[in-house]
Amino acid sequence: MKIGFVGLGAMGHPMARRLLEAGHALCVYNRTAGRADDLLAMGAVLAPTPAAAARDAAIVFSMLSDDAATQALTFGPDGIASTLGADGMHACCATVSLEQARRLRDGHAARGQSYVSANVLGRPPAAASGALSVIMGGEAGLVDRLEPVVTAFACRMFRVGHDPVQANLVKLSLNFMIMSTIEQMAEVFALNEKAGNDPRALFDIMTGSFFNAPVHRNYGQLMVDGAYDPPGAPVTLGLKDTEMFLAAGHDYHVPLPYAAIARDRFLSAMAAGDGERDFVILQECVRRDAGLGPRRDQTDGGDG
Amino acid sequence: MKIGFVGLGAMGHPMARRLLEAGHALCVYNRTAGRADDLLAMGAVLAPTPAAAARDAAIVFSMLSDDAATQALTFGPDGIASTLGADGMHACCATVSLEQARRLRDGHAARGQSYVSANVLGRPPAAASGALSVIMGGEAGLVDRLEPVVTAFACRMFRVGHDPVQANLVKLSLNFMIMSTIEQMAEVFALNEKAGNDPRALFDIMTGSFFNAPVHRNYGQLMVDGAYDPPGAPVTLGLKDTEMFLAAGHDYHVPLPYAAIARDRFLSAMAAGDGERDFVILQECVRRDAGLGPRRDQTDGGDG
Amino acid sequence: MKIGFVGLGAMGHPMARRLLEAGHALCVYNRTAGRADDLLAMGAVLAPTPAAAARDAAIVFSMLSDDAATQALTFGPDGIASTLGADGMHACCATVSLEQARRLRDGHAARGQSYVSANVLGRPPAAASGALSVIMGGEAGLVDRLEPVVTAFACRMFRVGHDPVQANLVKLSLNFMIMSTIEQMAEVFALNEKAGNDPRALFDIMTGSFFNAPVHRNYGQLMVDGAYDPPGAPVTLGLKDTEMFLAAGHDYHVPLPYAAIARDRFLSAMAAGDGERDFVILQECVRRDAGLGPRRDQTDGGDG
């Protein structure tokens, strides 16, 4: 059974590798072909175009950076849709807007092709160790066929409905929960710091009591460390995700004040020139408003 | 070693009981003396006034409902401060404003008395099973003496500084994290519901991925159940706590936009006549703004 | 000197009529040609396409409903740009997004054509009486030629820079000031009403003291009257304008919290099914949050 994979970025590459290691016949495409070298050495086949990756594939995954890339490599010249067969399906793993998710759903439907959303939760190391979560949306029969394959890179699978767009909304929602938790913790850290409380002690109390989820531990740690560089995910991405969530609120007529505030923080971080730093730098906007100077990174000390 | 305990409410009563069960000589005061009956049967002594509970006590705990009660029973006629001795200390466990916390600190200091904050995290069942967390603030020597005693009702102890007020701020901060997590989840639930996603499925995805802290599980469950009555903690309390956190922001000049929004939600819940229902009913304000009708309680089904 | 006019809607029609009355040779285009009948009777020429209206025109005005219509009738088949000559210029009067404003500027520039923004302030009656304000942006020489012509429908002319897009931003800014003044007054009216103060008495105090601008008088009157139908301008338009202002904030990295709140109010009005009612109905969202029922229209009473 041939599996296609389009997009070998920071997330796509380890996901593809996991598929290969699980024994699947993999055909990969990436704009910069060099990213595939190690996969080819392991037995993958290089596709010159997305169309070639999708031809005769049982499943073709795409994991691209944004709406535009996803649209272009799906429906553009030599795109996935130009060759996707009646027995195949396109599983889009990227975090895209609901508008783009609808274009994917409707574009494939108009061509009589099968399409599912397979949004992933987790960062690259989780992909590499097969520890991602996957949120799948689409027809039950398609998801049934998809599920055993994604076990190659995911340890938890969730299903959220027959309409693939529903899975995209869940993904945007979870990302918003990350952003708003950062704002929430930033307000707490700034106030406590001004009152003389040590942020690290406060972090220990949080994570030692009711606030011990990965979202608290992972992002809270980056915040108390002031670890903004290199970014796990940059402000530009946080802003994009927040605006996609707000756009979903527009579509369904739902006011989202916490999201609006997160958006404003990211814009302020952009204005400060911090667009390519980790999005937990949002806390610097909170600190600035409170008259606090920037938090220094305390993780790479050393004796230098 | 005599221990005094002032305030046998929903939290204070099980805390006092745990102290008694741990073998301490306990002298209790409550405005409504009948609340102490079972404790007296277990060997506690009934004090007719807070002053009597505090006289000769090594530690006198107070666990009262608000600033006014705490102030009155500490510094009013026959209050704790009127008899607290040089070898004793007052450990205030109530969630009070920073302004009140300063009055306690300064009032006892002016009398040459020892005072510590011992704020507790957790609801009544946690108190009854000795599973509270305690955040202690005060002079190290005092906290050293307090710590072995609070192990009667707490399994985790945190220290946050020599100034007792610092512990009060941490407590207010953690309560704010609860309120803002509710708003955050309410925005997510409302949007997803309008888009056709089942809140329970979404809740499973949250708590099955990065958002599995007690704050997510406990409050999220109440939210998807629409379990507003009887309240674990009512809107009036959520509003009061949020306003105390905002007052702390005033004191230290820290803008707190997420707290301001939570306050507005609670005011809206008050305006809707829901002041005495569980504060997760905040989500109904989010739902109303989104054009959604009220969520019905789905926990008490029965066979009807 | 031939003048073209594309778009004879509620605003465009009286503007075109004023141009005709001022003695200009006018060639008009509208999708629904019947809208031009009275103008033709007064001597205007009917153009079958925007291209025909623009051919050999010294100035071709466009006054269309949104970005898409403006783009289509400018650069689409038989659009303005297909015939606009070296001696002509396109003056776009519509309220469009900055993104669309850039497309107009750049699209015409790429064709070597002259283009200016001529955004108008005021409602249809002001257009009919020549009392509009016009905000012009573009090369000084073009604006010099435009100005004497717009005096036909405008009594005040403002220039804001050589880049036409700058005028569009000013227009979006002024519209935002209307929306945010409505929210501001709505908060005041709701609070005072709950406290027992008569909104009409309050309105008299506002407009009799520091708050006597047209924005206060016009919209405040609609608010105390609860005059939502028929709409002067509907919620859908208020939402669109507010989102275009927020998009400008995105482009320039400027947080705009008051605009974000206005957006949420309009979304809430949409969710309540009030999209086609006057946008001062925003105040009903404020009232609902405050536990107040809807304000009834008190302008058309009688026994009819």
Add this chain to the structure above:
Amino acid sequence: MKIGFVGLGAMGHPMARRLLEAGHALCVYNRTAGRADDLLAMGAVLAPTPAAAARDAAIVFSMLSDDAATQALTFGPDGIASTLGADGMHACCATVSLEQARRLRDGHAARGQSYVSANVLGRPPAAASGALSVIMGGEAGLVDRLEPVVTAFACRMFRVGHDPVQANLVKLSLNFMIMSTIEQMAEVFALNEKAGNDPRALFDIMTGSFFNAPVHRNYGQLMVDGAYDPPGAPVTLGLKDTEMFLAAGHDYHVPLPYAAIARDRFLSAMAAGDGERDFVILQECVRRDAGLGPRRDQTDGGDG
């Protein structure tokens, strides 16, 4: 007919002087007696205490800086209430909280004394020229007697209800409208400046179109000038007034998101050390969030 006047500050002094010039027999009290020198030279009598100013007075005005001063000089030792007679009335002109307004109303009522609110709009020059507006609340008979007297310093009189507290709420509401107009204009100015539009040109368009009220002209001018020193009214006052408005929202259960944002801006200005500068410096918080540096005062140039 004797008139008493308590509080000769920046507003009280010119109000008292106008009363004297109108021919009233005036008895004045001020903590710093020297403030009264010119009034004594014009025929006023110096009272050693508020009680002396109120004794046998037909009306005793108070114009004090805040709740605490008003409370102390009214109900404290030698306060107004200690001597106010059955034929007299206390007219409080200060901007106080609703809580304090209720204390005044109820405290006088408990003593069988007459009390009205007479809140004034306008800055000291308006007081000096008799151009204030006065918002009066209280029993109709009392207001009837008050009105001819306040014509000495006011040219517009408004009545808002039999409960004096209602007038206080109107005053707080109008002050909020000033603060929120500043935030509104600040967002517009910051965005336009980043887009290359000259703030002064924009100010001319605003005030030349729908936004030409005194609130726009007076505060907008200060904003484009960056005229923060010396303050007409400082940030501390803007913050206090905004928090009193928010407290009124609490009392009546009305969410007030625009007020909450204004409060956060003032807190941020306090955090930046600008508490004693003019409250239009609120715009610097907006500018800072947008990555803009501080606006320089361009009013006092020259070589002086």
